[in-house]
């Protein structure tokens with residue numbers, strides 16, 4: 001996967017996010033005093049990447065031994081987080097030059113308020129030798145008490161120039177053949193500043209050999225939204241298998257986050273002329289809830305499509 005192969009290893013390699021890079025550099029110059037960090041911003045803008053870079057810079061070559069990566073929406077509740085942090089803080093020795101351990105908590109805005117309150121206490125309890133990096137899409141989803149204890153960094157959706165420049169550099173390293181720069185503009189157009197998605201699209205579009213406007217168009221469809229639309233239409237028409245296959249392709253190959261899938265699905269369903277709108281929306285809401293609970297996303301979306309395709313059968 002090119003997204004992993006070309007994941008930046010140093011702050012300088014992170015595309016755009018200039019203000020963030022300069023503020024972080026000065027914090028990293030005095031790493032003993034590093035505060036807790038809160039990274040907020042849209043998907044594919046470099047939050048997780050930057051968190052990993054911080055870990056490497058602060059902790060050096062043994063960074064992986066001193067970094068606990070948790071996904072707030074995967075873990076079953078705050079008790080798991082507390083247990084893991086506790087064990088981690090207790091058992092790892094403190095080597096010279098390693099000022100503390102890092103806990104990176106991804107998707108932290110998916111935690112309930114209660115969990116976040118508990119998290120705040122955990123942060124305090126272990127703050128002597130532990131720093132937290134909280135990663136989220138919306139800082140508004142994080143309780144005030146935590147926000148005020150963190151240095152907040154707001155990541156921006158990447159602009160066209162940085163995306164095109166980044167894609168061109170990858171194309172060069174992969175020796176891709178392409179007619180002109182307009183293909184990169186089209187990739188940007190289809191992915192709207194989400195660099196992960198842009199790189200995935202670039203890879204998919206060049207898998208046949210040459211990168212062309214047509215190959216970009218073929219793999220991007222007109223947009224993710226319209227692809228989700230196709231899938232929902234298939235499901236609501238009773239074609240569960242067809243819908244499932246396309247959903248798996250969309251989430252696995254293009255890396256569309258499951259929550260985005262649901263968001264688009266909701267928009268599509270409410271704009272469709274369906275007999276059982278209330279029932280359909282109820283189904284979406286149910287699975288939205290289950291995804292927040294962190295149960296296996298692909299299985300949940302599959303079950304959701306099955307339910308939607310049953311609506312049709314009943315109506316017939």
Ligand SMILES: Nc1ncnc2c1ncn2[C@@H]1O[C@H](COP(=O)(O)OP(=O)(O)OP(=O)(O)O)[C@@H](O)[C@H]1O
Pocket residue numbers: 002003004006007008013014015016017041042043044045046047048049050137166195196197199
């Ligand atoms: N600013 C950036 N500079 C260079 N590469 C980037 C940048 N942002 C994203 N990427 C590319 O996209 C991939 C995913 O980025 P990353 O995991 O940092 O996104 P994120 O902001 O954490 O997104 P999400 O909210 O979906 O977790 C990286 O491996 C990298 O290849």
Ligand SMILES: [Mg+2]
Pocket residue numbers: 047048049106135
């Ligand atoms: Mg991330």
